[in-house]
Amino acid sequence: MKIELTGKRAVVTGSTQGIGLAIATGLAACGATVVVNGRGQAHVDAAVDAIRQAVPNASVEGFAGDLGTAEGCAALVAAQPACDILVNNLGIYGPEDFFATDDATWTRYFEVNVMSGVRLARAYLPGMEAAGWGRVVFIASESALNIPADMIHYGFSKTAQLSIARGLAKRMAGTGVTVNSVLPGPTLSDGVAELLADEVARRGASLDEVVTDFIKAARPSSILGRAASVEEVANMVVYVCSTQASATTGAALRVDGGVVDSL
Template structure:
């Protein structure tokens, strides 16, 4: 299968690092014009240059905007008014006990992880439908199904992403626009690497070994018994954005290594 997204423009939110960066690179490799997004202009510029170095000839641009705010979403839409592909990847996470999470932290997680995707999808989906083709992908998580006791505020936002993607797929029925959610499991992104750095320093293990130990201890239902790479998650997203994925919509596409112990 050769995925060719030449002539398509893709917006990937939160794409200066981690899974988002891998997705942006994967879409660039497939020929799409890719818009890299992050909050800080210097981080956006660095990410654009990194992808350009890895994918010579890639058509890239960067837009710095804080998508945890309505103003930031408006700024991105003004800069890129009519993309063909939207990947709602931007998100924040971090362990915190339920009884210690203040209201403002619940609101912050909701604004970044949920409302960013709502606002951009609302701004872009109608244009996609009018043109008869479009792809919208929400990055959910296995934590949206298997809510972690130490990150309830994160888990609920990922459950919300599942609901929104399914409902929006129905709303756009018959338009040629597909909407899907991708559910990664533990993944060796920069954020996870930061979380594991003390373990790496203490044990002398590689990041991959520390990731595998974390998965076995905290996600024992994992079938692959290791953390995924960001590229493995990006591969699923790129497929969901492809022309070949035209009959895949309203789906929860799991890249969780089998952590969620169900057959559907």
């Protein structure tokens, strides 16, 4: 299967590192013009350079702005009014006990993880419908189904993404526009590396060893038994954004290594 996206314009939010950068790189490799996003210009410029190094002749642009705010989303749409493929990857996470999680934290997770995707989908979907083709993908998490006790606020935000994506898929029925969610499981991203850096230093072990031990302890249902790479997650996203995936919509597609124990 050869995925060809030449002539398509893709916006990938939160794409200066990790899964987002891998998705942006994968889409660029298939010929799409990709808009990379991060909050800081230096990080955006570095990501653009990294994609150009990985994909010779890549068509890639950058937008620096905080999409966790209504103002940031409006600025992106003003700067990039055309979009054929929207990947709502922007997200924050972190463990915190339910009883220590204040209203401000709940609101922040809702604004960044949920409302960024809502605002951008609301802005870009009419243009996709008018064109008769489009792709919207929400990067959720296995935590949307397997709610972590130490990150209830995060799990809630990812479950909300599944609801929005499913509803939007129905709303866009018959338009040529598909809307799906992709649910990564434990993934060896930059964020995970930062989260486990102290444990790596304490044990004097490799990051791979620490992550594998974490999965065995915290996600014992994992069939894969290891973390996925960011490229493995990106592969699923790139396919869902392809013309070949025209019959896939309203789906919650898991790249979780079998963590969620259901048929």
